[in-house]
Amino acid sequence: MTIFNLPESDVLGLLAGVRGMSDDTGIDPAEAFARAAWTCIAEPGDGVAGLVVNTLGAAAALRLVLTTAQPERWEAALMEQGEAADPEGEALRVESIAGGIERWRPRLNSVDVVRAFGQARRVSAQLVVPGDALWPVQVADLGQHAPIALWWRGIPDALRALDNSIALVGARASSGYGEHVAMEAASGLVDRGYAIVSGAAYGIDGMAHRSALASRGLTVAFLAGGLDRFYPRGHDDLLTKIAQSGCIVSELPCGQEPTKWRFLQRNRLIAASSNATVVIEAGWRSGSLNTASHAAEMGRPLGAVPGPVTSPSSAGCHRLLREYDAVCVTNAAEMAALVDDDGGSGDGQAGAGTNVADRSGEYTSDETRLIDALSTRSPRYSIDVARRSGLSVTTVTSTLAFLELAGAVAERENGWVLAPKARKGDARARQK
Structure with missing residues (x-):
């Protein structure tokens, strides 16, 4: 039997190098390998890929795309498994499948997959898939946009700690005020038993991670590229420390570079993996508002820290408070209360249905x-x-x-x- 034109023995050898710490619970090796291959084929958040993988199984979906099956054959296979829906919630049409096939086929290269496994093993990266004991089950709230598999480096306890975590995000061009709040918030939340989740960017993200490490807490950094290419480069030392006593995670295989689109998709994982999201400091069009948007759409508690009304660095936080029903939080105790009290909103639906990211900008x-x-x-x-x-x-x-x-x-x-x-x-x- 071959998988992606590779002998089964080669597949098992590749998996052996990246599955040692995943606490797998009898996951079929062919399925685990196919999910890893899909991270090389489909871009993060590809809803059609997520749907066919979850409906047919990763290995079966991979075989179909490798055999150049026509969209009608995909549709028939999906219908055999029950009615399927596309990312917009309508019946999955031939056109949606055809569009997916066009996106995936240019990347059908087993050499790239083998190389990704080799680079992952070189940097001690591991593969975790749905069904593993370490899989963050809360990302299922993303539906068919949930990650197909995740690559990670670090200690298992940090990945498990996502079950009790709060995301602290904010501007890269942070002020002394914002960094002070981030430092105090991360330290206070660690003292209350929470893990700190962020994106390892300059500014607020970096301060949140550093404070968590200094407080001997657990912190998880989600990256927008492969785990063998730390970004930003100025945070090499920080990310190395997180990988040693916390965890760094990406849905992209090793060798992949971060792009603007991938940062936006990375943000959805920060929001989905955490019990609540707090924006500490953000400009009017900060990428942190994109993370806040994902949290609100999933009905997760959303908090924002107020700042000086004259500060552009706090304009995004004030916007969240004024327009999107975020909860005003000023310290770690109030941030923890977002999880304990569901944000004080009664139904945990802070700003639900409002896509903050879609309110500005010119590029689709x-x-x-x-x-x-x-x-x-x-x-x-x-x-x-x-x-x-x-x-x-x-x-x-x-x-x-x-x-x-x-x-x-x-x-x-x-x-x-x-x-x-x-x-x-x-x-x-x-x-x-």
Whole structure:
């Protein structure tokens, strides 16, 4: 038997290097390997990929895409398992499946999967999948947008601690006030038995992690790229310490670089894995509002720390308090009460249904992904852009046409390039 054109013995050998600490509970090796392969094939948050994997099983879905099965065959297989729904909640149509196939096929390369396993083993990264004892079951609230598998480095206790954790997030360009609040909040929450979750960015994130470590607590950092490429680079030492006494997690395999789109998708994991999210300091269009949006959509308690009304660094927090029903919190005790009291809202639905991230910016999510995949110097053909962005070639072609009209990209004789001004564009929801 072969899996992804690899002999079963090779598959078992690859898994042996990354499954030692996952506390697996009899997970089929073929299923675990296929889920790892899907992290190389589909972009984070791909709802169609999540649906077919969860409905058919990762191995069966992988076989279908490898055998170049037509969308109708996928639809029939899904219907055999019961009625399926696409990310918008309607019956999964042939068009949705066809779009998914176009996105995945440019990445069907077993060499890339083998390389990802090798790099994971080199840095002592582990693979955890649904059904494992270490799997954070709360991410199921993301539905078909939940991660297919997760890669992690650290100690198992930190991953288990996500069951009792609070996310502290905020601006990269933080003030002394914001960093002081983050330090006191993380320390106080650790004293109350909570693990601290954040994104390891500069500013508030970094301070929250450092304070948790200094208080000898557990902290978990979610990254937007592979675990072999720490980002930001200035936090190499911090992330190394987290990996030693806490945990770093990513749904992307080793070798993958962070992009703006992946930061936005990473934010949903921060919100989903935590019992509550607190925004300590944020500008009007901070990426922290994207994390807050995900927390609100899942009905998770959401808190915001007020700041000086004259400070742009607190404008996003004030916006959450005024427009999105976030709870005003000023210290660790009030942040802990978000979990204990359901945020004082009665139903835990702070700002439910309001997508904060969609309230500003000019680029759509597809446009953001294409801009991330392009270079100002090296022209790239549409098929290469599709592979890098995780979008179908059809979507890439049509979206590039719109971006060209807007002056954001240009077509050269040997491919597409990014206009310098596009990098300075005001994306829909900036990464932190």
